[in-house]
Amino acid sequence: MKKLLMATATAALGVGATAASAEDVTLGIILGFTGPIESLTPHMAGGAELAIGEVSESGKLLDGMTVTQERADSTCIDAGAASAAAERLITSVGIKGIMGADCSGVTGAVLANVAVPNGMVMISPSATSPALSDAADEGLFFRTAPSDARQGEVLANVLVDRGIGSVAVTYTNNDYGKGLADSFSAAFKAAGGEVTTTAAHEDGKADYSAEVGALAAAGGDALVVAGYVDQGGPGVIRAALDAGAFDMFVLPDGMIGSALEDTFGAEIDGSVGTVPGTESEGADRMLEMATAAGIDGTSPYVGESYDAAALILLAMQAAGSVEPGDYKGKIMEVANAPGERIFPGELAKGLEILAGGGDIDYVGATDVELIGGGESAGSYREIVIEGGKLTTAGYR
Amino acid sequence: MMDLLHAFVALSNFVLVPAIAYGSQLALGALGVTLIYGILRFSNFAHGDTMAFGTMVTVLATWGLQAMGVSLGPLPTALLALPVGILGCMALVLVTDRAVYRFYRAQKAKPVILVIVSIGVMFIMNGLVRFIIGPGDQRFADGERFIVSAPGFKEMTGLDEGLAIRTTQGITVITAVIVVAVLFWFLNRTRSGKSMRAYSDNEDLALLSGINPDRVVMITWLIVAVLATVAGVLYGLDKSFKPFTYFQLLLPVFASAIVGGLGNPLGAIAGGFIIAFSEVTITYAWKKVLGHALPESLAPDGLVQLLSTDYKFAVSFVILLIVLLFRPTGLFRGKAV
Numbered sequence: 001m002k003k004l005l006m007a008t009a010t011a012a013l014g015v016g017a018t019a020a021s022a023e024d025v026t027l028g029i030i031l032g033f034t035g036p037i038e039s040l041t042p043h044m045a046g047g048a049e050l051a052i053g054e055v056s057e058s059g060k061l062l063d064g065m066t067v068t069q070e071r072a073d074s075t076c077i078d079a080g081a082a083s084a085a086a087e088r089l090i091t092s093v094g095i096k097g098i099m100g101a102d103c104s105g106v107t108g109a110v111l112a113n114v115a116v117p118n119g120m121v122m123i124s125p126s127a128t129s130p131a132l133s134d135a136a137d138e139g140l141f142f143r144t145a146p147s148d149a150r151q152g153e154v155l156a157n158v159l160v161d162r163g164i165g166s167v168a169v170t171y172t173n174n175d176y177g178k179g180l181a182d183s184f185s186a187a188f189k190a191a192g193g194e195v196t197t198t199a200a201h202e203d204g205k206a207d208y209s210a211e212v213g214a215l216a217a218a219g220g221d222a223l224v225v226a227g228y229v230d231q232g233g234p235g236v237i238r239a240a241l242d243a244g245a246f247d248m249f250v251l252p253d254g255m256i257g258s259a260l261e262d263t264f265g266a267e268i269d270g271s272v273g274t275v276p277g278t279e280s281e282g283a284d285r286m287l288e289m290a291t292a293a294g295i296d297g298t299s300p301y302v303g304e305s306y307d308a309a310a311l312i313l314l315a316m317q318a319a320g321s322v323e324p325g326d327y328k329g330k331i332m333e334v335a336n337a338p339g340e341r342i343f344p345g346e347l348a349k350g351l352e353i354l355a356g357g358g359d360i361d362y363v364g365a366t367d368v369e370l371i372g373g374g375e376s377a378g379s380y381r382e383i384v385i386e387g388g389k390l391t392t393a394g395y396r
Numbered sequence: 397m398m399d400l401l402h403a404f405v406a407l408s409n410f411v412l413v414p415a416i417a418y419g420s421q422l423a424l425g426a427l428g429v430t431l432i433y434g435i436l437r438f439s440n441f442a443h444g445d446t447m448a449f450g451t452m453v454t455v456l457a458t459w460g461l462q463a464m465g466v467s468l469g470p471l472p473t474a475l476l477a478l479p480v481g482i483l484g485c486m487a488l489v490l491v492t493d494r495a496v497y498r499f500y501r502a503q504k505a506k507p508v509i510l511v512i513v514s515i516g517v518m519f520i521m522n523g524l525v526r527f528i529i530g531p532g533d534q535r536f537a538d539g540e541r542f543i544v545s546a547p548g549f550k551e552m553t554g555l556d557e558g559l560a561i562r563t564t565q566g567i568t569v570i571t572a573v574i575v576v577a578v579l580f581w582f583l584n585r586t587r588s589g590k591s592m593r594a595y596s597d598n599e600d601l602a603l604l605s606g607i608n609p610d611r612v613v614m615i616t617w618l619i620v621a622v623l624a625t626v627a628g629v630l631y632g633l634d635k636s637f638k639p640f641t642y643f644q645l646l647l648p649v650f651a652s653a654i655v656g657g658l659g660n661p662l663g664a665i666a667g668g669f670i671i672a673f674s675e676v677t678i679t680y681a682w683k684k685v686l687g688h689a690l691p692e693s694l695a696p697d698g699l700v701q702l703l704s705t706d707y708k709f710a711v712s713f714v715i716l717l718i719v720l721l722f723r724p725t726g727l728f729r730g731k732a733v
Binding site: 173197200201202204205207209210211212213214216217218219230234235242243244245263 | 410411414418532535545546547558560562636638644675679680682683684685700701704706
């Protein structure tokens with residue numbers, strides 16, 4: 001028995017050793033392939049694999065290393081399952097970097113339980129909770145999605161510019177809703193606005209007349225609905241419209257979706273919202289590349305996923321090493337100025353410049369600019385609903 | 397005087413009208429639960445999903461009618477499709493009874509076993525509905541949306557407060573009254589109704605006096621199918637149809653039935669309204685109403701909200717606990733739980 005154990009252990013070590021010494025490197029893609037955002041994650045993974053394939057085919061990463069990927073399921077909600085999946089990727093697959101995770105809760109769990117103890121670099125394309133900004137990450141965690149603290153500010157500015165002085169706020173009762181409602185309220189009050197009341201709503205209920213009654217009693221020029229477009233959000237709007245309590249709504253990213261047009265049409269004309277997005281050249285190129293590869297490039301966070309994978313690989317090149325401990329310090333360097341601007345589809349060019357000792361400023365699909373502890377500064381598309389359609393009023 | 401009128405309109409708009417409509421829907425649901433408890437002697441946890449199934453069939457039939465261009469003008473087409481839904485639901489409950497419950501009845505299984513069995517049935521129906529129509533939101537309401545709309549009311553009366561009454565709210569209340577009247581007539585006046593009540597009061601005596609138990613059980617299930625489908629369709633028309641919300645509806649429906657007294661139809665109706673009104677009034681912010689009703693100097697600054705709306709569900713359960721502590725058989729003397 002003892003011999004068997006020894007043999008197994010040696011074999012396992014041997015496998016690990018070969019994986020490390022071979023001329024290839026594997027990235028882990030940890031996204032919720034099952035669970036609440038399972039309809040988005042295939043496209044996100046596709047975006048990341050686009051970047052990985054591009055680098056691998058160029059043959060320019062550290063003297064012609066090939067790059068492969070290994071997918072794992074974060075489930076979006078089950079921290080235990082996500083941690084186990086990440087653990088497996090690190091210990092038995094031997095990945096050198098994590099593109100993920102997706103939802104804020106599991107991302108925090110994977111970071112604290114797996115990434116930090118193992119010294120693994122993690123770049124999340126879609127975790128937006130403000131709480132992650134202050135997570136103890138030892139310089140290992142980055143995100144190509146902006147924190148909701150930033151969205152709160154942008155949304156407050158939109159309202160101030162439109163001359164809206166007082167609002168009631170309702171949010172979906174989870175990390176996302178609460179974080180966004182708090183950051184928005186703080187920013188709006190700082191800008192001189194008045195928040196008449198803040199009330200949570202639970203998702204998955206059909207009746208929101210009690211909530212709307214309370215919000216209407218508090219009053220305000222508009223109602224901020226920090227919820228989800230396929231959950232309780234439309235129910236709240238419907239109840240408010242029916243009771244004649246509010247006719248203008250303020251809609252953060254979770255509420256922006258084509259379902260909104262289908263459900264309300266012109267009934268909520270004049271309502272405003274924000275959603276992450278840029279008008280940079282990179283976004284258009286990304287869309288083209290994604291479409292050519294058969295991925296839905298308009299699906300949320302596809303560009304962010306491409307950028308997250310690209311950043312890891314570019315940083316490896318800059319550090320001249322695939323070890324997370326070596327390249328973690330290079331991520332901010334390749335993401336930000338100074339240097340040659342690199343767009344999607346130009347990863348080979350970026351690798352060449354870095355190999356020659358030059359500097360790059362990775363712009364990517366989403367105008368990447370990492371600030372603070374390594375999160376996207378975030379640019380947002382300002383949405384106005386006109387004639388029952390979501391229209392773009394500008395970028396912030 | 398004007399101020400009091402404003403206060404009343406605001407109160408009606410945000411409390412009275414929604415609570416009456418919601419109460420009617422709960423009452424119809426609770427009637428189904430209470431009938432099964434009274435006659436088949438177990439708490440049917442599958443009731444929420446029975447409602448979802450009946451509604452689903454109605455939704456599909458409504459879509460069919462809409463595709464053929466049939467409509468009822470200002471009324472929702474779903475009313476026309478309702479009989480199809482009821483028939484579908486009847487088929488479902490009869491098949492379920494034959495395949496599942498009859499086996500346990502023959503064994504004279506204890507009520508607690510039947511409750512667990514009904515939870516199993518609940519999950520199967522749950523899956524069935526999701527399998528057929530999907531887990532998402534389905535909209536099937538059409539026709540005129542409002543009897544009185546908020547801006548229309550302001551224009552008509554010249555008041556500052558709006559009052560909205562949706563068509564579906566009107567239909568809900570009217571249908572509930574009709575269904576309840578027919579049900580009571582059936583239970584009290586017809587031969588079958590009387591045999592059902594006899595069976596409920598004392599099973600052995602009823603059997604001795606020649607009542608056919610299979611017939612009573614079948615009629616009960618048929619009535620329950622009607623009640624469940626009507627309640628489900630009204631709820632879906634008023635809000636929207638989503639399988640998960642029907643599953644959640646089970647809690648307030650049971651609370652209504654128990655508060656009123658399980659097994660007592662009158663209690664189920666009262667319970668429905670008590671739960672609906674307590675959910676809405678206790679969490680309502682009275683600022684607007686009091687601001688109109690009180691003289692300016694006394695008008696409140698705060699929201700005057702007893703409990704945040706987060707506690708909406710807790711309210712119905714606190715009422716449930718209090719009732720069970722002091723009157724274990726419910727307000728209308730049902731059977732002990």
